[in-house]
Amino acid sequence: MSLTFTLDPAVTPALRDGVLNLWTDVSNAGGAVGFVAPVTAEEIRPELVKHMAAMAEGRIRLLVGIDGSGDVAATAFFSFNTHRLMKHWVWLYTVMVHPSHQGRGYGRDLLAAAADEARRFDGIDAIRLTCRGGHGLEHFYGSCGYKEVGRVPAAIRVAPGDDRDDITMLLPLD
Numbered sequence: 220m221s222l223t224f225t226l227d228p229a230v231t232p233a234l235r236d237g238v239l240n241l242w243t244d245v246s247n248a249g250g251a252v253g254f255v256a257p258v259t260a261e262e263i264r265p266e267l268v269k270h271m272a273a274m275a276e277g278r279i280r281l282l283v284g285i286d287g288s289g290d291v292a293a294t295a296f297f298s299f300n301t302h303r304l305m306k307h308w309v310w311l312y313t314v315m316v317h318p319s320h321q322g323r324g325y326g327r328d329l330l331a332a333a334a335d336e337a338r339r340f341d342g343i344d345a346i347r348l349t350c351r352g353g354h355g356l357e358h359f360y361g362s363c364g365y366k367e368v369g370r371v372p373a374a375i376r377v378a379p380g381d382d383r384d385d386i387t388m389l390l391p392l393d
Contacts, residue, residue: 220286220332220381221325222285222286222292222320222329223284223292224282224283224284224285224293224328224329224332224352225244225282225283225285225287226280226282226336227274227281227310228283228351230271230274234283234291235271237258237283237290237291238267238269238281238283238291238294238307239263239264240291240296241291241292241293241315241317242254242258242260242267242294242313242315243258243259243263243320244317245316245317245318246258246263247334248318249354250315250318250351251351251354251356252313252314252315253266253313255377255378260339262311267331268313268387269303270296270313270345272335273298274313275278277375278298278299278301279296279298280296280299280336281294281295281296281297281367282294282296282297282329282332282333282336282345284316284325284328284329285305286317286320289361290317292320293315293316293317293320293326293329294313294314294315294329294370295311295312295314295315295329295330296312296313297309297311297312297333297336297337297340298310298311303357306342307335307342307343307344307345307347307387308343308344308345308346308347308380309340309343309345309347310346310348311346311348312348314326314330314333314348315330316329326359326363327363329339330371330375331363332361333346334346334362334364334390334392335374337392337393339392343392344367344390344391344392344393345389345390345391345392346365346390347368347388347390348360348365348387348390349385349386349387349388350384350386351369351375351377351383351384351385351386352375352383352384352386353377353384355385356386357386357388359390362387363385363390364390365388365389366388366389367386367387367388368387368388368389369387370384370385370386370387371384371385372384375389392393
């Protein structure tokens with residue numbers, strides 16, 4: 220079974236709750252998506268509200284993957300640059316696949332869908348994203364065509380004494 224991807228889905232309570240539950244489950248499974256386990260949905264909710272507000276303003280767009288049961292199984296958020304010299308590329312944030320779906324190729328499917336959507340954005344030549352070191356994510360993104368273009372050692376403090384590299388990846392859309 221594959222996921223069905225939709226860009227800019229209608230923001231319903233079910234979608235909002237689905238994204239919140241996904242973010243919570245991914246975080247609690249050790250995913251590097253801005254939080255450190257253990258975390259509750261109520262701790263994540265303010266960040267989701269910020270994302271939703273930016274979506275309403277047109278600054279962020281949501282790509283969501285829905286599984287065969289109709290549940291939110293994957294997400295990625297596009298963020299557009301406002302600086303006039305950097306409007307030719309987008310950021311990809313909060314790239315998540317539900318832990319119960321990992322290992323099925325859905326992460327690759329999500330990144331391929333994101334690249335396909337970004338190619339349709341006017342004037343966009345590349346996608347940039349960052350990932351937290353220590354998980355091997357740079358190897359996964361590399362296998363999907365992204366290139367490591369920057370690394371700041373110990374820029375992310377997960378816990379006292381546990382600092383991780385902040386790794387920047389780039390996918391040209393040629």
